[in-house]
Amino acid sequence: MKNRTLHTVVALALLAAASLPSLAQDPTPLLTRSQDQLIAVLKSDASQKDKSDACRELAVIGTQAAVPALAALLPDPQYHHMARYALETMPDAAAGEALRAALGTLKGRPLVGVIGSLGVRRDTQATAALTKLLQADDDLVAQAAARALGQLGSTEAAQALQAALPKAKPENQLALCEGLFRSAEALAGAAQRPAAIAIYDQLRSNAALPHQVRAGATRGAILARTAKNRLNLLGQSIRSDDYILTAAAAQAALQLPGRNVTKLLAAELVLANADKQILLLDTLGQRGDPAALPALTAAAQTGAKPVRLAAVRALPQLRDAAAAPALLELLGDADRDISRAAQEGFASLAGPDVDASVLRLLNSDRSGQQLTAIDLIGRRRMTDALPGLLAAASGPNAQVRVASLRRLGELGSPADLSALLDLLLKANTDADVEAAEQAVGAVCAKAPEPEACVAQVTSRLAQAAPSQKGALLRVLAAVGGPASLKAVRAAVSDTNVEVRGAAIRALGAWKTADAAPDLLQLAQTTSDPTDQMLCRRSYLRLAANTDLPVDQRLTMCRQVAGLLQQGDEKKLLLAALGSIQSPEALPLITPYLEDAATKDEASAAVVGVADGLLRGQRGAQYASRLLEPLQKAAQATGNTDLAGRAKALLEQATNRARAR
Amino acid sequence: MSTHHVLTGGRTPAAPASLPSHAAASDSLTRRQFLRRAALTGGLFAAPLIVPASVLGRNGAVPPSEKIILGGIGIGGRGTGVLNWMLPERDVQFVAVCDPQKQRREAVKRLVDNRYGNTDCAMYSDTREFLATRTDIDAILSTTGDRWHALMAILAMRAGKDVYSEKPSSMTMAEGQAVVETARRYGRVYQTGTQRLSEANFVFAIELAKSGRLGQVHTAYAHIAPWDAAAMRHDWLPGQPEPPKSECDWDQWLGPCPWRPYNPTYTRGGWRGHYDFHTSCIGEWGAHTFAQAQAGLDLLDTSPVEYEYIDNPTGDGMVTRFANGTKMVLSRGDKYWRGSCGMRFDGPDGWVAVADGYSRPEVSSPALLEDFNKVVNDYIARTQRPMSHVRDFFNCVKSRQNPVADPVVMHRSMSTVHAANICMWLKRNMKFDPAKEEFAGDVEANRLRSRAMREPWII
Structure with missing residues (x-):
């Protein structure tokens, strides 16, 4: 069952090697000291490492008492980040006060960090100060202020950002857009949809803004709208000459349930170019609304091949058995990719009606349709199709017979053994015999006790023609057991050369050492040199089986050694001996x-x-x-x-x- | 297997602009000079110097008939493996790599140039320069260390790129939330590299668990890495002189993490196990297996509500419970499977288990396995997802749909990682509210949901 690949072994070795440094060092607890001790470290002349560690722990347990010591570190080039690290997560209002106070005293990276922390804390008391910083000469400061204001989620902050956008330097525009997105999301969530829509419309209507902003704003504007206005904007965006807006609308449509949306997408499908059609078909499939069925069916039937393929692949995504007729019709499409996609899709549809369609195909008088049905029966694991398959396995078309027999082997059970043996005894071509043999062997292998099947198989030996008898003997060899061995041993004495040869080969294929004495005897007594050689080599194969006891293997090697003439066989003996x-x-x-x-x-x-x-x-x-x-x-x-x-x-x- | 085929009647995919290496040039500019130049040359908004996506007809979204222009950030050993999966995709062209380490970016350039038989792969050392100037790039492969995964994804998506990010994809719950919000905000496609969600054996186990054939699954088991601890290191390795920025930009390597002195061990993979850089043995494989387990439980949009502290070094055997009572148990050993990133689902009517290296999953009854092909094929037909994680990503870049490991899948499964880590670090049971994304009645745990990022790397 399991097969460890080299890939896994190598990956494990690499991972183990990479982890050695961490294995070599003991991990330490997250929290090691009391707050008082940590504050004392901050106030001491401890090392940068110790003070950083203290800040990391205060981020988890620090209270108002730690704020003065942390605030004192905010301007320090070595500690401003770690001081903020402790303050940012501190619920106490004193932490916010300390950060706000630092806004007026810091510059550069430390100021950028404090602005970021105020945004994370959603400190609305910082609105005015942050608004002022939108005009800062330092671009990084202005950008941080824009993002932080957006995080506040207030109307006041949103208005400040909206006013700043038209006047912003190019370097700062994207940060302002980020701030405005954050504002719009907060406002939409706070039942202030008109304000959110106004922001989205401001962003999507500015052609100078980058594509991702216009795409996001288009999506947001569609989702924030309601009813008719939403559909209007959705349709307008799909029809846009700008593909990015069409793609954004498609993304929005994935979040919009409802038949009206499906109808709109279906209507736009007819008007769109090929790229947009594929996008819309993917979207319709992903939405899974059965109302898309007529549009998908139509698109699957005619047009450019990539578009048709997209439609065929979208049909099963509806998970509706009503898609079955459309896919069924496409099974016979002249284009192989289309027919294959239809077949894969059809196979995945659930429901008794779909099964019934497959059975009708199987009963067709056209072999192509029958073969398709047999493939679908396998993919759908239709065990209720077994009677139909048994009938098809007796039909006039050789390909259909062989395919049916193979499927019977896959889906059948030991309860079907008798019927399969009947088919084997009716088989009169090599291909039919081989396929029936495989089916019989497959259902025997599924039996909890395969040897229980032996009686049924051996009972047919007397009626079987030589080629069929050979097939039955091979099945017995695969099943094994004393009863099988007895039957095969008897067949070794058969007067028919073909049967006798098949019996010797069946012995040669035996999986256990039970057949070893027979093989040794035959190697010494049979007159046919080829059979002799087969017996010797099969015997050596058994002797090489490391699962057998050492003494038994040594005995077998001693017994056969004197019979070996050819160099190849001596090498087989040496290979067996080398593993003892x-x-x-x-x-x-x-x-x-x-x-x-x-x-x-x-x-x-x-x-x-x-x-x-x-x-x-x-x-x-x-x-x-x-x-x-x-x-x-x-x-x-x-x-x-x-x-x-x-x-x-x-x-x-x-x-x-x-x-x- | 690609869902889409390049339209024969569509536009001829334009060859990517052949660009010189910018690494050396960028080293000679201050960051402010660079950003100003980038803005003026169209890196941000003005008329671009480099051929932009809009000229190529993409304009930020790749129609089915176009090639996807790909760039890479932080590509080392693991990233090279992913890149080697991506490069054979016929509708993908890799054009540039960015890495603060010279040796690594040059190795990627060699790999890519050898593949394409040219010298076109451009190199960058500065992330912001890379994202701002390469407006022709549609998608990013980000395989940095864990500390950068979320931040890089956010910066790239804000710059209009779709992102394939290696995992563990966040260091904190707050970072994960920000990835979700950014992807949604800018309409970006994001896939986290939990590739087993696109492998047939794992898909079969997940679909079997969801199908009801095991009965109502009551317990899932998820593998955590067996070689490391849940507790982390807080020490600093001995400081050494920083190399020149052109060789290794240490400040950028650290990114949002607290400063510490340079030591080359970190940049060679020795960052694992350190609290500032890593998410422990739980994140190392939980980033994969929690998503797998939650997929099979059909609970990918949430996280467990209870975490039971277990007094051992790794969290082995930690029981977590979802709101519906289903258990997910963390396991580091070979009790339930053999191989890496294993998972198992138990129901009243049977079980299924799988790990790397299995030819087929293990099942309680052989009859369950007889439907292997049907289960996997039905999944493919129903979802149109290929059994290739990178192909799923590229398909979604074109279709604008969510990949199998989208931001929500990443964030929720990584929230489970973070909550389990916090449970181990604070050594007590936890209750978590997935709707509010906060711990119930545990202020300290809630304060561990985020970490202040080091400026200027704040989001």
């Missing part, structure tokens, strides 16, 4: 060190065994028995790296043998 963590494997390997064809693989096997043994808890015990094989392996192999590994292990084994 036992000194008993070494005498079976070392003879192959003297054969030029196998010396490298034998050396690798010795290294594998030795490495495993030396890593184990009883490594020292085995060390002396590893010396000679490792020496021979190091000498025999022509592979430099392998020789190096053998020598390294030899040194390790020598040391451990001496220590012992």
Whole structure:
């Protein structure tokens, strides 16, 4: 189920490495001292670090008592930020008084900071002073004042900002716009919509302001309006030659429920250019109002392809089964992208009517429609379509039959096994047999106890033609178990060559060592060299299974070793032996060190065994028995790296043998 | 997979203006000189010197037929990974990078220029110069350290850019609120980099939890990073002489955070674990997994109302509860999954769990997994969201709709991070009102919802 990717491993390693400095240091508590102690630090000649720490803690626990010491630090170049850090979050009114008092005494960055803190605290008592600072020579001060005034959210502050905007230097315009946005939002929230609308209209009507301001103001102006005025501005903005206003209107429409809005967007859709049409279609889809269905359907049928695609993709977003007929019609569209998008959308629609449409397609006499239906049945996981699929799997069209069988395997259950076996026994082409075999195997695999299916499968062997019998034997091999093995073993004696060959291959594919004795015997007795080879190799595959007990694997290797003729098979044997963590494997390997064809693989096997043994808890015990094989392996192999590994292990084994 | 295709009959996407590197030039200007020049040359409002978006037909919003002009800020190791996801997008052109560290901006330029086979990628060291002058740029990839994420997103959106921001995307609740407000205010598209919200395995688990097939989900488990603590460091590393501003602008690197002396460990990633710069082990992965868990609980527009303090170094096992009684439990171990950024949903009828590296999610019953493709495909058809987080962002830049990890998703899941951190730092249970966005009856906790930003980096 789980497959840790290299990506994850690398990411974890990097994260771990990056965190080492923090791991190396103990974290400290957020709060360490009383307020009195912190104030004493501020008044002392403590270091900048200590005073900064005190301010950070006072930001959480400081009261009026700490204000004088903090206010004294506001003009200090080293501490003005940290003093403000403590004052800004302090609920006590004394903190606000200290900050306001500093407005008249500070300049530059410290003043900018104090203005910002007053804005955060929404200190309306600072309105007049902040209004005055809108005219400051220092642009950063004027900009901070504009943003802070906006944060106050009062009518008075808003009026000051509105008056300042036309006279503002270009450098300060955006900050004034920010302040005005903040004012408008506060006013709209305080039931002062006309005042908010006036601000938005001021911003959106000024073509010299940047696009984001005009966009935001357009959106705000639409949302702040009501009823007819809102729709009028929405339509006007969509029709604008300025795409940014159309996009802003589309964003506003996402927040406006109601059929009137849908109708308006649909009407504008007809008049818009392609870019706007895609934007409006996306918006209609996202809004999810079923009233958009006629407009989306029309747009999906004709026009530029990107526009049609946007419409097709918007249709399922309505989440309305009423979109099904439109999508159904588009399934057969000549453009493949359109038909595929329609198919994906149709598959996602819920409802019995949609399922019924799919079943009607499946019953069509047109194979193209049937194949589409079979794909949809899979995507929609329509288990109630199984009878239809069984019927289609017996139909005249080969593609439909195979597709139906595949879907039956996906959706079917062990309860469908009998019907699938019927289909398998009716199959008379290789493709049909293969598809039926896969379907039968798939439903058997879903059984809580797959071996319960074996009786049904074996009962059909007698009636099956040779190719079908082969398919059944392969299913039995996949299922496994004693009953399956008995049936396959019997088929090995079948008089039909095809059946006999299939049985031997089924044994060769067996997942457990139960089949090993049969394979060994066949390797010695069968007359067909190919079958002999298959049996030997399958037997070696089982011997390489590390899940089996070591002794059993050693026995299997000993038994097959004498039968091996070809170099490739000897290499398979050595691979199996190299993974057996036992000194008993070494005498079976070392003879192959003297054969030029196998010396490298034998050396690798010795290294594998030795490495495993030396890593184990009883490594020292085995060390002396590893010396000679490792020496021979190091000498025999022509592979430099392998020789190096053998020598390294030899040194390790020598040391451990001496220590012992 | 792109939702949109470039219109064959549309305007030919104009090549981005080839610009010289501005890094060296900007170093020789005072900030005030620069801002004045930027304003005069159209960086702010007047007639522009650089070809503006309006000339290219974009004017701040990218029609479906146009290319998206992309810039990058603070791109280091993680950012390079995201950039490598973005560069192959055929309707995206990366044109400039900004970073206070010379080595990093030059590395990005090399990467981009190699990709495009030219030398066009411009470099900037000053954020404000970059945002003000590059009016041709539609969208920003921001992958700074955590301390800058929210502020950078706000500055970029105010400058008319759409923003893809790495996470954790805020240092405080107040910063998160400001991101939400700014995106709404200027109609900007914003996506936070919680990319698992756009990965099939995680989408399946989320959709399964929402579907009711597990029954009414009563508990979600969310992974917190296993290597660090919830408590933070408050020490300063030993001060060293600051490098030249052209190499590393330390004041800008610190940004809104309290001043401390320069030490290169910080700029090499050693800022993690420090209170001023980091959101602890809870934020490190909670930025991802709280959004994932809240998505599966269909509670992305809120935060838990209760946080139970747990007396261990990390918050492992902290129980949080939403207003409807559903629990979200913080977990740092492999109890519920194996791999990073895991999550799990438990209901009366079953469970689903997933983490990075799974070939498929783990489920209580194999039958739940049989519908994997259907669940994911239905989600894609219903939402038109691709299984690519960056593509979802670019699609939304064109459609002006909200991406899957929009500002509200970011802010609410990060509010959960911040509340859990505050619970651990103050070592007591917390009650939180998501509507008012304040703690009930806990003044100290409420004072930790914001931190005064260092001027001039105030918002």
